[in-house]
Amino acid sequence: MSLGDFIKKQFIDILQWTDQSDGVLMWRYPMADQEIQYGGSLTVREAQSAVFVNEGTVADVFGPGKHTLVTQTLPVLTYLKNWDKLFESPFKSDVYFFSTRQQIGRRWGTPQAISVRDKDFGMVRMRAFGLYAFRVADPRKFYTEIAGNRAQVSVDDLDEQLDGTVLASLAAAIGNSGVPFLDMAANQTLLAQAIAKEISPAFDAIGLALDSFMIQSISLPEPLQEALDKRIAMGMAGNLDAYAKFQTANAIPIAAGNEGGLGGLGAQLGAGAAIGAAMGQALGAGQAAAGVAAGAAAASTAATPAAPAADSPEDRLGKLKGLLDRGLITQADFDATKAEILKKLAG
Numbered sequence: 001m002s003l004g005d006f007i008k009k010q011f012i013d014i015l016q017w018t019d020q021s022d023g024v025l026m027w028r029y030p031m032a033d034q035e036i037q038y039g040g041s042l043t044v045r046e047a048q049s050a051v052f053v054n055e056g057t058v059a060d061v062f063g064p065g066k067h068t069l070v071t072q073t074l075p076v077l078t079y080l081k082n083w084d085k086l087f088e089s090p091f092k093s094d095v096y097f098f099s100t101r102q103q104i105g106r107r108w109g110t111p112q113a114i115s116v117r118d119k120d121f122g123m124v125r126m127r128a129f130g131l132y133a134f135r136v137a138d139p140r141k142f143y144t145e146i147a148g149n150r151a152q153v154s155v156d157d158l159d160e161q162l163d164g165t166v167l168a169s170l171a172a173a174i175g176n177s178g179v180p181f182l183d184m185a186a187n188q189t190l191l192a193q194a195i196a197k198e199i200s201p202a203f204d205a206i207g208l209a210l211d212s213f214m215i216q217s218i219s220l221p222e223p224l225q226e227a228l229d230k231r232i233a234m235g236m237a238g239n240l241d242a243y244a245k246f247q248t249a250n251a252i253p254i255a256a257g258n259e260g261g262l263g264g265l266g267a268q269l270g271a272g273a274a275i276g277a278a279m280g281q282a283l284g285a286g287q288a289a290a291g292v293a294a295g296a297a298a299a300s301t302a303a304t305p306a307a308p309a310a311d312s313p314e315d316r317l318g319k320l321k322g323l324l325d326r327g328l329i330t331q332a333d334f335d336a337t338k339a340e341i342l343k344k345l346a347g
Helices: 004-007 075-080 139-147 157-179 188-204 222-238 240-257 261-284 288-300 313-324 331-346
Strands: 011-016 024-028 035-043 050-055 056-061 065-068 094-099 103-109 114-118 122-136 152-154 208-219
Touching: 011 050, 011 222, 024 139, 035 050, 035 094, 050 075, 050 139, 056 075, 056 139, 094 139, 103 157, 114 157, 122 157, 122 188, 139 157, 157 188, 188 208
Parallel strands: 011 035
Antiparallel strands: 024 094, 024 152, 035 065, 050 056, 050 094, 103 122, 114 122, 122 208
């Protein structure tokens, strides 16, 4: 290089990244054929890191702050370039800036159902969707594993790889979580924590930190959903007597379409209570035959109001009011059946 070319050559004395666009994780400072002035200034803003790279090898990493570029602040680069302590000439180096702020609202999901093991049902299939947030935690590792010689890396560039990372670990995470499928809907936070623990090492391996992981919905296969519905129904029933009432309430729409309509509802309520009582006796005292006989007798005479002698009209009306309060029958059904019971009571 001639003296004239040296004088005309531009030297960089200030290095900084001011146009930090949303979604950009890494940006290479455009050097062209320029050189960095010895003693120049490097400004790294909050939520940024800067990395000096010499011929593809990561040298020095800088955090937020203003740094003077001399051999003392560039020890690795000084070693790689074999500078002596008196070196004061302009030098060439690639400089990369990294955004270390959180990248939030990233979506994940299972395009197709995945097979996982469950202690209650064996192998089952499910789909799930949610959100996660991450950030660049180790710029050196991120450059080595992901960036390479790219001029820029954005969040969108990583979507496919990160989605694959999540899905690859999802089945194992759910299987190892210890959360039964029937309890997943009520334990989404616990399950999300278990999944995050499983996939965090994969993020760490490429220089990222998984800051949050959320499950928004879980879609269970139809047979499993039916089993869940039954468990909920049994929980609502509470015990045998309540279960008999629950079954009776389910029979109300059918009774309304049969001969006699809702007029026999009081008798049906009594029959349900008698069946529940018979079942309880059979389980507690071993009198199964007597219980079944009592239940059969009550069921066979369901159309006759006088059959369930254990229930007075007041008891029937109380049970009927309970069904109304729980929304299992309408006000019109309640009024019609109440009138029928009172009519029979009056003779």
